[in-house]
Amino acid sequence: MIRKMIRVAIWGLTSRQREIVSFLHDQGVLHVEHGEAARITDEEADSLRLLRSKLLGMIESLEWDSWKEIRDEDLDDLGRNLTLPFSQMIEETNESLDHFKKELSSLLEQREEARRLGNKLKGASHISVHFRSFVQSENEENRDVSIWWLRKEQVPEILSEIQSLLISDHSGRGPVPELHHHVFHIREKESLLAVGVPLEYRGPVNLFLESEGFVSWTPTGCEPGMGLLRCMEYMDEKLNESPKACDHIEETLSGVRVQWGSRLGALFILIDERLEQLVVEQRGKDMGEAFMLEGWLPEDERDPLCEKLKKVFGDDVMVRWRYPTSDEWQVVPTAISNPTLFKPFEIFLKLVSPPSYRGTDPTVMIGIFFPFFAGCIIGDAGYGVVLASLAWWLRKRTNHPMVADGAFVLLTMAFWSVIWGVIYGEYFGDVAHRIFGIEPLVVERSHAVVPVLAFTVALGLAHILLGLALGVIEGIKNRSHHLWMERGGNIVIILSMIGALCATKGVIPQSFFSVSMIVLAIGLILLIAGGGVGGLVESMSSFGSILSYVRIGAIGLSSAILAMVASKFVDVLGVSFLGIFIALAIHLLNFVLATAESGLHSARLHYVEFMGTFYSGGDTEYRPFAKKRRRSFNWKKR
Structure with a gap:
C-alpha cells in the first residue's frame, strides 16, 4: 500500500x-x-x-x-x-588517530615480516629435506659441502669440470680426491647441485663456481661462519619458533x-x-x-x-x-507500507523502480498469487516439507533483512506446495501411494493432463483480468483517459470472446452470441479510442499472456513425472543401495529444479504478464533523513 x-x-x-x-x-x-x-x-x-x-x-x-x-x-x-x-x-x-596509526602500522609490519620469514623458512626447509642426509654424511667424513643454483642441463658439464679441477690441483700427491654430489631438480629447467669435496679443496672449487656465475644456496637465517649442517639445524629451530611469534602478534x-x-x-x-x-x-x-x-x-x-x-x-x-x-505527482517520493504478512514480498519491488506515487503497489497481490502459483508448480507435499525446513532454518540463522524476507517467501511457497501435494496426492512422487495407499484428494495431475492445463489457463484469465481492472482503476485515479479506456476495452473484449465461445459450445444459450458480438464491438471502440492501433496489438498480446499460464501446469507435470521415475528405479533395481541412491539423486535433482523453476516462472508471470497491465514505476523512492542505525543499516565500505 x-x-x-x-x-x-x-x-x-x-x-x-x-x-x-x-x-x-x-x-x-x-x-x-x-x-x-x-x-x-x-x-x-x-x-x-x-x-x-x-x-x-x-x-x-x-x-x-x-x-x-x-x-x-x-x-x-x-x-x-x-x-x-x-x-x-x-x-x-x-592526533589520537595518528598516534594509534603508528602503533597499528608497527604491529601490521611485524605480522607481515613474521609471515614472510615463515614462508621463506618453509620453502628453505622443503629444499633442505632433500640434502640433509647428504650434508650429514659429508660432515661426518670431515668434507666440505656447498649447494649451488644452476640449470638442469649444466649439471653434467659442471661436475666434469670440478672433477678436472680436483685432478689438476692434486698434482700426483696421494690418491685422487673424490667428488661427491647430490642433485635436486626444483623445476623443469632449474636444479640445485650439492658438491662435497675435501676441506682443502673448498676454496678452489667455490672460486671456480663463483667465476662461472653460479649462486650458492644457504638456508634462511643462516649467519656467517656457520656450517651448512648447523645452518639447517638453526633453520629448523627458527621454523618451530615462527608460528609462536605469529600467534603472539595475532593475539x-x-x-x-x-x-x-x-x-x-x-x-x-x-x-x-x-x-x-x-x-x-x-x-x-x-x-x-x-x-x-x-x-x-x-x-x-x-x-x-x-x-x-x-x-x-x-x-x-x-x-x-x-x-x-x-x-x-511525478516527483512525490513513494513510501510503501504493507501488513506484516505481506511485507516480505516487497523484496520483489527491489528489482524494478518503485511504484509511482499515484500508482498501485502490487505487493499484496504478489503475496497472494506468487506462492499460490509456485506451490501449484511444485505440487508435492514431501518437497514442500523439505523446502519449509530449509526456509525455516535459513530464516533463523540469518540476520540480513533481505535474506530473511526471501526465506519467508520460500516458507509460503512450501505451505502451498503441501496443500497442492495433498490435492494431487503427491508425497515424493508416488512413494506415499506405494507404501500407505494414499490417494489424491481431488485429482492426480499426471493422469488428468487436460483438466490441469485448463485450470491453469483459467488461473491466467483471472490473474490478467485482475491486472487489467487495476489498470482501469489507476487510469481513473490519475485522470488518464487513454489508460483506463484501453485497459477497459481489453477487459470487455476478453469477456465478450469468452461469452461467444461458451455460446458456440452450448454452455450458455445461443442467443448470448449476438450479445457477445455487440459487447465485442463496444470493447473495440474503447480499445481504439484509448490506445489506437497499438491497442489492438495489446489486446492480442493479452490472449497470449493468458495462454502463457499453461507453464504452471506443464512444468508441474514434468516435475511429477520425474518424481515417479525415481520410484521406477527402485522397481527395476530393487530395494538395494544402488536403487535407493539413484532414486534419492533424482529426487534431489527434481527438488532443486522444481523449486528454482517454480520461483522463476511465477516471478515472470507477475513481472511480465500481470504487472505489465497496470504497474507504472516512479523516479523517487521515499528516503527519510534518518540515522542509518535506526534503519538496521549494514555498515559496509563506502
Missing part, C-alpha cells in the same frame, strides 16, 4: 538550526528536498570527510567488521562525551581489535551522521535570522512530528504543510 504524502516546510531560527536538523535526523521521517542551494562544501565538511576516510581506513587495517555489536546506547554515550568545540574535537581526534592485534574496533566504529558512525546533518544544514534555504527546510512526509507521521517539534522547540519552529498538486 502506498502511503499518502504531504509537502512540508519547516521554518526555524538560524541560531537553533543545528539542533533542529539533529532532531529531525533522530526522528527519521522527513524526506528532505535539497533544493538548489550550492553551499555543499566548507572547512567543517571537508574536515569531517577526511576524518571519516581516515577512520574507515583504520578500521579496515584493523580488520574489524563487527558493526552489529555497536549499540545505540554506546553511540549516544559517546556523542554526549564529545563536548569539545568542533575544531578542537577534530584536531584532537586526528596482540586481536586485543587491539577488541579494545579499539568498536570505539573507532562508533566514532565513524557519529562522524558520518554529523556529515549528513551538515549537508542538510548547508542545503536549507538561508533567510537571514531564519532558515527553511522543505521535504515530503507521510501524512500519518505529521501530527506526531509536529507535537514533538512543538514540545522541544516551542515557538522557535513553525511547520506548514499541504497535499501535493497534480503537477507534483
Whole structure:
C-alpha cells in the first residue's frame, strides 16, 4: 500500500538550526528536498570527510567488521562525551588517530615480516629435506659441502669440470680426491647441485663456481661462519619458533581489535551522521535570522512530528504543510507500507523502480498469487516439507533483512506446495501411494493432463483480468483517459470472446452470441479510442499472456513425472543401495529444479504478464533523513 504524502516546510531560527536538523535526523521521517542551494562544501565538511576516510581506513587495517555489536546506547554515550568545540574535537581526534596509526602500522609490519620469514623458512626447509642426509654424511667424513643454483642441463658439464679441477690441483700427491654430489631438480629447467669435496679443496672449487656465475644456496637465517649442517639445524629451530611469534602478534592485534574496533566504529558512525546533518544544514534555504527546510512526509507521521517539534522547540519552529498538486505527482517520493504478512514480498519491488506515487503497489497481490502459483508448480507435499525446513532454518540463522524476507517467501511457497501435494496426492512422487495407499484428494495431475492445463489457463484469465481492472482503476485515479479506456476495452473484449465461445459450445444459450458480438464491438471502440492501433496489438498480446499460464501446469507435470521415475528405479533395481541412491539423486535433482523453476516462472508471470497491465514505476523512492542505525543499516565500505 502506498502511503499518502504531504509537502512540508519547516521554518526555524538560524541560531537553533543545528539542533533542529539533529532532531529531525533522530526522528527519521522527513524526506528532505535539497533544493538548489550550492553551499555543499566548507572547512567543517571537508574536515569531517577526511576524518571519516581516515577512520574507515583504520578500521579496515584493523580488520574489524563487527558493526552489529555497536549499540545505540554506546553511540549516544559517546556523542554526549564529545563536548569539545568542533575544531578542537577534530584536531584532537586526528592526533589520537595518528598516534594509534603508528602503533597499528608497527604491529601490521611485524605480522607481515613474521609471515614472510615463515614462508621463506618453509620453502628453505622443503629444499633442505632433500640434502640433509647428504650434508650429514659429508660432515661426518670431515668434507666440505656447498649447494649451488644452476640449470638442469649444466649439471653434467659442471661436475666434469670440478672433477678436472680436483685432478689438476692434486698434482700426483696421494690418491685422487673424490667428488661427491647430490642433485635436486626444483623445476623443469632449474636444479640445485650439492658438491662435497675435501676441506682443502673448498676454496678452489667455490672460486671456480663463483667465476662461472653460479649462486650458492644457504638456508634462511643462516649467519656467517656457520656450517651448512648447523645452518639447517638453526633453520629448523627458527621454523618451530615462527608460528609462536605469529600467534603472539595475532593475539596482540586481536586485543587491539577488541579494545579499539568498536570505539573507532562508533566514532565513524557519529562522524558520518554529523556529515549528513551538515549537508542538510548547508542545503536549507538561508533567510537571514531564519532558515527553511522543505521535504515530503507521510501524512500519518505529521501530527506526531509536529507535537514533538512543538514540545522541544516551542515557538522557535513553525511547520506548514499541504497535499501535493497534480503537477507534483511525478516527483512525490513513494513510501510503501504493507501488513506484516505481506511485507516480505516487497523484496520483489527491489528489482524494478518503485511504484509511482499515484500508482498501485502490487505487493499484496504478489503475496497472494506468487506462492499460490509456485506451490501449484511444485505440487508435492514431501518437497514442500523439505523446502519449509530449509526456509525455516535459513530464516533463523540469518540476520540480513533481505535474506530473511526471501526465506519467508520460500516458507509460503512450501505451505502451498503441501496443500497442492495433498490435492494431487503427491508425497515424493508416488512413494506415499506405494507404501500407505494414499490417494489424491481431488485429482492426480499426471493422469488428468487436460483438466490441469485448463485450470491453469483459467488461473491466467483471472490473474490478467485482475491486472487489467487495476489498470482501469489507476487510469481513473490519475485522470488518464487513454489508460483506463484501453485497459477497459481489453477487459470487455476478453469477456465478450469468452461469452461467444461458451455460446458456440452450448454452455450458455445461443442467443448470448449476438450479445457477445455487440459487447465485442463496444470493447473495440474503447480499445481504439484509448490506445489506437497499438491497442489492438495489446489486446492480442493479452490472449497470449493468458495462454502463457499453461507453464504452471506443464512444468508441474514434468516435475511429477520425474518424481515417479525415481520410484521406477527402485522397481527395476530393487530395494538395494544402488536403487535407493539413484532414486534419492533424482529426487534431489527434481527438488532443486522444481523449486528454482517454480520461483522463476511465477516471478515472470507477475513481472511480465500481470504487472505489465497496470504497474507504472516512479523516479523517487521515499528516503527519510534518518540515522542509518535506526534503519538496521549494514555498515559496509563506502
